[in-house]
Amino acid sequence: MTFAPETDSAPVGRPGPTPGDLARGIGTPATGGARADGVGGVELVEVSAYYRTFRAVREISLRIRPRAVTALIGPSGCGKSTLLRVINRMHETIPGTRAEGAVRLDGIDIYDPRVSPVRVRRTIGMVFQKPNPFPAMSIRENVSAGLRLAGERSRSVLEGMVEDCLRRAALWDEVKDKLKQPGTSLSGGQQQRLCIARAIATEPEVILMDEPCSALDPRATLQIEELMADLKRRFTIIIVTHNMQQAARASDDTAFLTMGDDRAGYLVESGPTAQIFSNPTRQLTEDYVSGRFG
Numbered sequence: 001m002t003f004a005p006e007t008d009s010a011p012v013g014r015p016g017p018t019p020g021d022l023a024r025g026i027g028t029p030a031t032g033g034a035r036a037d038g039v040g041g042v043e044l045v046e047v048s049a050y051y052r053t054f055r056a057v058r059e060i061s062l063r064i065r066p067r068a069v070t071a072l073i074g075p076s077g078c079g080k081s082t083l084l085r086v087i088n089r090m091h092e093t094i095p096g097t098r099a100e101g102a103v104r105l106d107g108i109d110i111y112d113p114r115v116s117p118v119r120v121r122r123t124i125g126m127v128f129q130k131p132n133p134f135p136a137m138s139i140r141e142n143v144s145a146g147l148r149l150a151g152e153r154s155r156s157v158l159e160g161m162v163e164d165c166l167r168r169a170a171l172w173d174e175v176k177d178k179l180k181q182p183g184t185s186l187s188g189g190q191q192q193r194l195c196i197a198r199a200i201a202t203e204p205e206v207i208l209m210d211e212p213c214s215a216l217d218p219r220a221t222l223q224i225e226e227l228m229a230d231l232k233r234r235f236t237i238i239i240v241t242h243n244m245q246q247a248a249r250a251s252d253d254t255a256f257l258t259m260g261d262d263r264a265g266y267l268v269e270s271g272p273t274a275q276i277f278s279n280p281t282r283q284l285t286e287d288y289v290s291g292r293f294g
């Protein structure tokens with residue numbers, strides 16, 4: 001992930017609500033937008049996403065509970081990663097793309113023209129499939145990069161923050177004696193926890209995870225799942241996974257997507273994970289979670 005410079009300041013005039021404001025519980029809810037319980041509730045309203053003329057995601061409406069883990073599951077190519085990128089406005093960074101519908105964080109539309117996409121990405125962080133520590137940076141610098149870019153210069157503040165984030169990412173004990181070593185010198189599982197530490201350093205409300213364990217061995221996978229269980233006390237987590245056992249183990253809610261004849265991904269059903277896996281309402285879901293297709 002690269003940290004884009006914050007050149008997109010709010011337009012002149014009355015400053016608009018920002019997700020940063022949301023995090024502090026101020027700002028005006030979008031008209032008609034129900035405020036979710038607690039901070040970090042995400043609501044998708046008829047979200048569609050396009051790559052040029054191809055519609056990859058079709059009219060998905062979904063409420064994501066705050067401070068819970070929601071798994072997005074479905075066959076490859078049904079638009080899970082695309083949907084995830086729409087949720088933090090990363091989709092629009094790909095040329096020729098656009099999104100329709102509304103994405104609300106705590107009732108505020110993150111696509112409101114007064115909301116800065118840079119702030120959105122800080123408030124809705126992302127962890128990618130392949131661990132991607134900044135290659136030229138030490139472990140410490142990887143975690144503090146966002147805060148330094150935001151202008152923090154105090155050494156003690158930065159050091160305190162680095163320790164706090166590494167502790168919260170369950171990595172501190174393993175790296176506390178080698179903070180100056182490159183982030184890339186760590187094992188794959190450690191690198192992924194470093195990326196999680198980096199993501200939480202900007203104090204997001206929501207963390208998006210795009211198949212965060214697919215490059216990891218079973219032990220490292222389990223560590224990330226345990227970490228998610230801990231992090232959800234503070235953050236809303238949305239995870240894309242192709243691993244059914246992982247979705248069943250690690251998530252509270254599950255949304256099942258599949259593709260239509262037009263290859264656009266749509267939502268089949270969503271609900272508590274236990275129900276989606278043991279007693280889904282739709283035959284398509286039943287077939288997918290029992291491994292009959294996908």
Ligand code: ADP
Nearest residue numbers: 051056075076077078079080081082083094263
């Ligand atoms: P999933 O995560 O469920 O595997 P994706 O969101 O990656 O699905 O892809 C959904 C659809 O969008 C697929 O048909 C894929 O080929 C297409 N797609 C994804 N990324 C791009 C891109 N950068 N340009 C064009 N099409 C894309």
